[in-house]
Amino acid sequence: xxxxxxxxxKTLRDTDLIRRLAPGLVLYARQWSRNAEDVxxxxxxxxxxxxxxxxxxxxxxxxxxxxxxxNSARSDSRRDRHERLASEFRxxxxxxxxxxxxxIEIVTDALQSQPxxxxxTIVARLWGGLSFDEIALITGAxxxxxxxxxxxxxxxxxxxxxxxxxxxxx
Amino acid sequence: MNELPDDLRAFEASLxxxxxxxxxxxxxxxxxxxxxxxxxxxxxxxxxRATVTIVGSALAGVAAxxxxxxxxxxxxxxxxxxAAVANDTQRQDASPSTDVNxxxxxxxxxxxxxxxxxxxxxxxxxxxxxxADSFGTLRWRxxxxxxxxxxxxxxxxxxxxxxxxxxxSEPRAALPTNLQWxxxxxxxxxxxxxxxx
Numbered sequence: 001x002x003x004x005x006x007x008x009x010k011t012l013r014d015t016d017l018i019r020r021l022a023p024g025l026v027l028y029a030r031q032w033s034r035n036a037e038d039v040x041x042x043x044x045x046x047x048x049x050x051x052x053x054x055x056x057x058x059x060x061x062x063x064x065x066x067x068x069x070x071n072s073a074r075s076d077s078r079r080d081r082h083e084r085l086a087s088e089f090r091x092x093x094x095x096x097x098x099x100x101x102x103x104i105e106i107v108t109d110a111l112q113s114q115p116x117x118x119x120x121t122i123v124a125r126l127w128g129g130l131s132f133d134e135i136a137l138i139t140g141a142x143x144x145x146x147x148x149x150x151x152x153x154x155x156x157x158x159x160x161x162x163x164x165x166x167x168x169x170x
Numbered sequence: 171m172n173e174l175p176d177d178l179r180a181f182e183a184s185l186x187x188x189x190x191x192x193x194x195x196x197x198x199x200x201x202x203x204x205x206x207x208x209x210x211x212x213x214x215x216x217x218x219r220a221t222v223t224i225v226g227s228a229l230a231g232v233a234a235x236x237x238x239x240x241x242x243x244x245x246x247x248x249x250x251x252x253a254a255v256a257n258d259t260q261r262q263d264a265s266p267s268t269d270v271n272x273x274x275x276x277x278x279x280x281x282x283x284x285x286x287x288x289x290x291x292x293x294x295x296x297x298x299x300x301x302a303d304s305f306g307t308l309r310w311r312x313x314x315x316x317x318x319x320x321x322x323x324x325x326x327x328x329x330x331x332x333x334x335x336x337x338x339s340e341p342r343a344a345l346p347t348n349l350q351w352x353x354x355x356x357x358x359x360x361x362x363x364x365x366x367x
Contacts, residue, residue, distance in 0.1 A: 027190035048206040
């Protein structure tokens with residue numbers, strides 16, 4: 001069977017894209033939905049079904065994930081509101097790693113306690129690597145607003161992470 | 171975009187060290203993405219082929235329409251029946267003598283002969299000699315000689331010897347045959363006084 005070099009190169013690009021962007025996208029989707037993996041998978045498949053690739057693939061994926069995660073959260077809340085409240089996001093959002101200075105459970109709790117617009121800005125910037133312009137494009141806010149939210153979110157997280165361990169000790 | 175202070179930048183760096191947890195099956199996603207890309211590629215090729223077909227059909231239709239419009243424009247405009255009949259009559263008058271009822275100049279000359287023939291008077295002799303094998307012509311020649319007396323003088327027939335033929339009331343459809351000429355010449359007619367004189 002003949003191999004198509006351009007298709008092979010595209011497959012490599014796609015593989016790299018998935019490995020690079022998938023974790024941040026899953027964390028981003030978790031801000032709204034419990035089915036974050038499904039949402040991200042659908043977003044990638046939507047991307048690869050596109051006949052014309054978007055100019056900014058990262059921003060396009062984050063935008064699609066945001067939209068789909070919001071829809072998924074709406075259908076979740078309609079389906080089993082009580083069940084959802086009982087098992088509200090008790091899973092950690094981060095991978096444990098040796099030598100890590102921050103407790104991933106505490107970070108998860110601290111992040112979950114933040115307002116949604118701060119959370120999504122921090123995740124998109126810190127773990128998604130998006131610029132403030134791209135975040136502004138996705139969220140519909142201005143770049144300066146995105147920058148302000150990011151800074152406010154980081155300060156709030158830092159504040160919370162200083163406090164939370166002490167509360168835990170008590 | 172305001173820059174972050176150093177302490178906040180250090181906190182940002184420590185946060186970025188932890189990696190998000192994901193139970194996404196990346197291998198399966200890579201496989202499915204390849205499949206989806208192949209399907210999209212095939213669909214794009216089919217769409218391009220269909221587009222070419224549609225555009226080709228549309229161009230052919232436009233070309234056929236343009237040709238039909240051009241043909242209609244180059245035709246004579248429609249005219250009422252009376253004008254069409256008049257036009258047709260004019261065309262018939264102006265057309266060359268291909269009509270059955272019309273005659274060529276050569277035929278007209280022969281029909282008018284000998285009254286207006288510019289040819290030599292000996293044309294009658296030529297005619298007689300040319301048709302010498304005809305029994306009727308020989309007989310006529312013999313009568314001509316007998317009635318004229320001696321020698322070949324009788325053969326020197328001048329054009330004035332022949333009465334002018336009246337113009338045909340209507341055009342003839344064809345040339346007279348030799349047989350018709352002979353009958354005409356040998357007809358026992360009282361107007362042929364010159365034969366006996």
